[in-house]
Amino acid sequence: MEAKREVLRMENIVKVYSNGVMANKGINFSINAGEIHALSGENGAGKSTLMKIIFGEEQPTSGDIYINGQKTVITSPQLAIKLGIGMVHQHFMLVSSMTVAENVILGVEPTKGILINMKHAIKQVEEIAEKYNMNINPKMKVEDLTVGQKQKVEILKALFRGAKILILDEPTAVLTPQETTELFEELKRLRDSGYTIIFISHKLNEVKELCNRITIIRHGKSMGVYDVKTVTEQDISNLMVGRDVILNIEKSAPKIGKTTIRVSDLTIIGENGKHCINRLSFSLREGEILGIAGVEGNGQLELVEALTGLRKYNAGSIEICGKEISQCNVKDIRKLAVSHIPEDRMTTGAAPSLSITENMLSDKISSNSFSKHGIINKRAIKQYGIDMVKQYQILCKNPDVSIDSLSGGNIQKAVLARELSNNPKIIIADQPTRGVDVGATEFIHKRLINMRDNKKSVLLISSDLNEVLGLSDSIIVMHEGRIAAYFPDAAKITELQLGGYMLGIEKQSEEEIKEVRHGQ
Amino acid sequence: MDSNKRIRLIVDITKLIITILVSCGLVTLIVLVTSSDPVNAFSSFFLGPFTSVRRIGNIVEAASPLMFTALAVIMIFSAGQFSMISEGAFFIGTLGAMMIATSVPLPAGIHPIVAILVAGAMGAAVALIPAVLKMKWQVSEVVTSLMLNYVVQFFAIYMVSYHFREISSSSLASIEFKDTSILPVIIRGTRIHLGIVLGVILCIITYFLLYRTTFGMKLRTVGNNAKFAHYSGIKVTGIMVISQVIAGALAGMGGGAEILGMYNRFKWTTSPGYGWSGIVVALLARDNPLMVPLAALFMGYLNVGANIMARNSDVSSEVVQIIQGVMILMIAAEALLKKWKQKMIVKAAKSEAGMKGDVIND
Numbered sequence: 006m007e008a009k010r011e012v013l014r015m016e017n018i019v020k021v022y023s024n025g026v027m028a029n030k031g032i033n034f035s036i037n038a039g040e041i042h043a044l045s046g047e048n049g050a051g052k053s054t055l056m057k058i059i060f061g062e063e064q065p066t067s068g069d070i071y072i073n074g075q076k077t078v079i080t081s082p083q084l085a086i087k088l089g090i091g092m093v094h095q096h097f098m099l100v101s102s103m104t105v106a107e108n109v110i111l112g113v114e115p116t117k118g119i120l121i122n123m124k125h126a127i128k129q130v131e132e133i134a135e136k137y138n139m140n141i142n143p144k145m146k147v148e149d150l151t152v153g154q155k156q157k158v159e160i161l162k163a164l165f166r167g168a169k170i171l172i173l174d175e176p177t178a179v180l181t182p183q184e185t186t187e188l189f190e191e192l193k194r195l196r197d198s199g200y201t202i203i204f205i206s207h208k209l210n211e212v213k214e215l216c217n218r219i220t221i222i223r224h225g226k227s228m229g230v231y232d233v234k235t236v237t238e239q240d241i242s243n244l245m246v247g248r249d250v251i252l253n254i255e256k257s258a259p260k261i262g263k264t265t266i267r268v269s270d271l272t273i274i275g276e277n278g279k280h281c282i283n284r285l286s287f288s289l290r291e292g293e294i295l296g297i298a299g300v301e302g303n304g305q306l307e308l309v310e311a312l313t314g315l316r317k318y319n320a321g322s323i324e325i326c327g328k329e330i331s332q333c334n335v336k337d338i339r340k341l342a343v344s345h346i347p348e349d350r351m352t353t354g355a356a357p358s359l360s361i362t363e364n365m366l367s368d369k370i371s372s373n374s375f376s377k378h379g380i381i382n383k384r385a386i387k388q389y390g391i392d393m394v395k396q397y398q399i400l401c402k403n404p405d406v407s408i409d410s411l412s413g414g415n416i417q418k419a420v421l422a423r424e425l426s427n428n429p430k431i432i433i434a435d436q437p438t439r440g441v442d443v444g445a446t447e448f449i450h451k452r453l454i455n456m457r458d459n460k461k462s463v464l465l466i467s468s469d470l471n472e473v474l475g476l477s478d479s480i481i482v483m484h485e486g487r488i489a490a491y492f493p494d495a496a497k498i499t500e501l502q503l504g505g506y507m508l509g510i511e512k513q514s515e516e517e518i519k520e521v522r523h524g525q
Numbered sequence: 526m527d528s529n530k531r532i533r534l535i536v537d538i539t540k541l542i543i544t545i546l547v548s549c550g551l552v553t554l555i556v557l558v559t560s561s562d563p564v565n566a567f568s569s570f571f572l573g574p575f576t577s578v579r580r581i582g583n584i585v586e587a588a589s590p591l592m593f594t595a596l597a598v599i600m601i602f603s604a605g606q607f608s609m610i611s612e613g614a615f616f617i618g619t620l621g622a623m624m625i626a627t628s629v630p631l632p633a634g635i636h637p638i639v640a641i642l643v644a645g646a647m648g649a650a651v652a653l654i655p656a657v658l659k660m661k662w663q664v665s666e667v668v669t670s671l672m673l674n675y676v677v678q679f680f681a682i683y684m685v686s687y688h689f690r691e692i693s694s695s696s697l698a699s700i701e702f703k704d705t706s707i708l709p710v711i712i713r714g715t716r717i718h719l720g721i722v723l724g725v726i727l728c729i730i731t732y733f734l735l736y737r738t739t740f741g742m743k744l745r746t747v748g749n750n751a752k753f754a755h756y757s758g759i760k761v762t763g764i765m766v767i768s769q770v771i772a773g774a775l776a777g778m779g780g781g782a783e784i785l786g787m788y789n790r791f792k793w794t795t796s797p798g799y800g801w802s803g804i805v806v807a808l809l810a811r812d813n814p815l816m817v818p819l820a821a822l823f824m825g826y827l828n829v830g831a832n833i834m835a836r837n838s839d840v841s842s843e844v845v846q847i848i849q850g851v852m853i854l855m856i857a858a859e860a861l862l863k864k865w866k867q868k869m870i871v872k873a874a875k876s877e878a879g880m881k882g883d884v885i886n887d
Binding site: 021023026027066313315334335336339345347352353354355356357358359363366367368370371375376379380381383 | 738742749750756874875
């Protein structure tokens with residue numbers, strides 16, 4: 006290690022946000038040239054904040070940054086780019102109506118007089134792509150690319166701007182196993198050519214496979230730097246959470262009951278005239294967790310919206326507990342004891358500046374236990390807030406603080422508290438643990454399994470294959486608005502098999518898929 | 526976060542004090558530059574309003590209409606809407622009250638009540654237009670309400686000029702209100718009328734509505750995140766429309782109370798602009814209905830001061846418009862005192878985290 010040159014060192018970084026949240030409490034962080042360095046920690050541990058500070062998006066409250074041994078103040082992302090730091094965000098920052106080359110050169114266009122030298126640009130992009138074996142056509146429009154390809158464009162963008170240090174923020178969260186393998190190849194090649202990569206992830210198997218060293222952060226403090234070879238996944242996980250975590254999801258055999266949701270020949274046509282959902286049929290039964298796997302954008306969102314009354318459908322039918330819901334609004338469907346954990350907790354699942362209690366009450370304020378004749382019962386509401394915070398282990402000073410002062414995992418627990426405290430019959434859980442730390446994930450999984458053991462139906466939509474495989478009793482794979490495969494027993498399949506169906510390489514026969522209707 | 530709440534309160538109050546001081550400083554500056562007798566102008570502006578019971582009464586009278594329009598603004602803004610209709614709703618309210626006061630014979634006591642209710646109904650009807658346009662066709666309520674304010678203003682003046690005009694008067698004025706319709710004065714020696722009591726009661730009712738009812742909670746949820754409200758099963762568009770209708774009714778009643786309390790004829794040739802000042806008052810009150818009376822009194826004080834100054838010295842009363850503008854700017858300025866606030870937050874966070882050492886900031 007001594008021989009390695011240190012390219013970046015952060016000393017005693019403290020960051021306090023304007024809402025009083027102390028995200029970093031004196032973190033030391035250092036990386037060497039030519040390594041892939043993992044940064045792991047629960048959500049809300051302060052990883053993203055630390056990276057934003059490196060990239061100049063946030064200023065540290067105190068602490069120093071040294072680049073190549075030189076003390077530097079990174080005032081803006083522009084300066085960070087100049088210093089050779091590149092960032093690939095979790096949410097891509099691309100203009101979808103432009104081509105790959107246009108996106109890559111945006112802001113640093115090679116010019117010929119006052120015109121953009123497009124030919125030169127395309128050639129340059131091609132050269133870089135070829136050099137690192139990234140198979141991508143610079144003339145393609147970004148909107149036509151797959152998620153994995155878009156990510157490549159992001160990496161190209163950073164390289165084109167002369168980045169020597171690449172920060173990747175949970176890059177595999179949106180990828181299929183095949184795409185992940187490809188990404189890892191590319192990253193290793195980049196490392197071997199002298200680039201330095203900071204790899205943010207809490208997927209421990211990936212860290213083990215890809216990275217050289219790991220820095221673990223917990224509650225805004227560094228828990229130390231380790232050589233990845235010398236620590237086990239369990240060690241890392243314990244350091245992240247600070248206690249022993251059960252990585253495997255344990256559950257008993259399902260006790261299947263009556264059908265609760267029956268979807269027949271459902272068709273939804275999107276705004277662009279495309280069939281988002283194309284003659285989809287399946288049924289969900291009591292006491293089972295039915296997982297829906299698939300690359301994002303293959304109709305899962307539309308399906309969830311149709312099931313919860315947020316979207317009308319064009320043809321087919323959805324029956325919930327025997328009632329056809331085409332004429333129902335959100336409230337009617339909620340009355341049928343359907344709970345919905347939405348995909349995006351901040352835009353759909355919470356009102357950011359209202360209190361935690363108010364957020365947990367938004368769907369049931371009119372019920373008799375919280376109000377009479379339209380006037381709210383302050384005492385009952387206060388008690389409910391205190392009870393829920395305790396029961397769902399929401400970390401907060403008190404239930405009256407605004408919900409946006411909480412970390413992602415705790416906001417998700419509040420969403421869960423709202424949705425599961427209604428005594429639902431059906432739970433539609435859309436990416437229930439996305440961006441949620443290990444501890445909270447474990448908690449959420451346990452709750453969902455507990456619901457299923459109490460004869461509830463759970464529909465689980467997740468792009469995390471580990472989660473789908475671990476939690477589900479049976480699995481549907483969706484591809485282009487249709488069911489590509491149905492597996493009655495989730496225990497009998499592997500990630501790799503699922504991947505093939507998710508990418509549309511394989512498809513089951515009609516007979517096999519029909520099984521999902523359970524003879525109806 | 527208790528420490529956070531405390532810090533926010535301290536910063537808010539300090540900001541308010543600075544805003545007021547800057548406003549006063551600005552008046553001083555303008556007076557010094559323009560007046561040949563600045564001492565007289567100063568004393569007229571700052572002390573003038575307190576020199577007699579009648580003038581103190583004037584402050585309260587000037588505050589009265591602003592309370593109604595500020596409540597309307599709070600109602601609309603809390604639902605996340607940006608309708609500027611409180612201006613038009615107020616003015617149509619004066620028209621409605623005038624029509625009842627001049628043309629419908631009713632017994633005393635009941636007469637002003639009916640007139641104010643009609644004023645509220647007409648305000649609500651006007652506010653409904655941009656709300657429905659938005660609900661049905663997603664037309665921006667900002668644009669429609671601003672335009673509609675002009676339509677309303679000229680419609681009211683048209684009605685007075687062609688249907689209710691006092692023919693013997695050379696300037697535009699309506700026929701005289703019936704005696705039974707006038708709101709009684711409640712403090713002798715002033716013109717403080719019963720309308721102000723109505724205003725204060727409505728402040729309390731609005732607070733109760735927003736913070737103690739299910740409707741209020743739904744309304745605030747819609748205002749904070751409409752998508753989330755929809756997801757929770759709340760009828761979002763309905764709430765948006767109702768909030769604007771209530772706002773229109775509040776402003777309309779304000780118009781009715783103002784004209785029946787302060788005048789015996791409709792004499793405006795242009796809208797007095799209480800709807801706009803209502804926005805300033807709502808901002809000053811930090812969208813809290815219970816703070817509205819105080820904020821309105823402060824605005825009333827400025828207005829009265831400016832009027833006295835205009836009468837006694839060579840500085841015109843338009844100074845108040847400048848002050849209003851500056852106040853909006855300062856209240857809306859997020860960055861004001863931000864560094865100081867951040868310093869306090871860092872300190873609090875550090876002490877909670879048990880960390881020692883000096884605060885190094887920016």
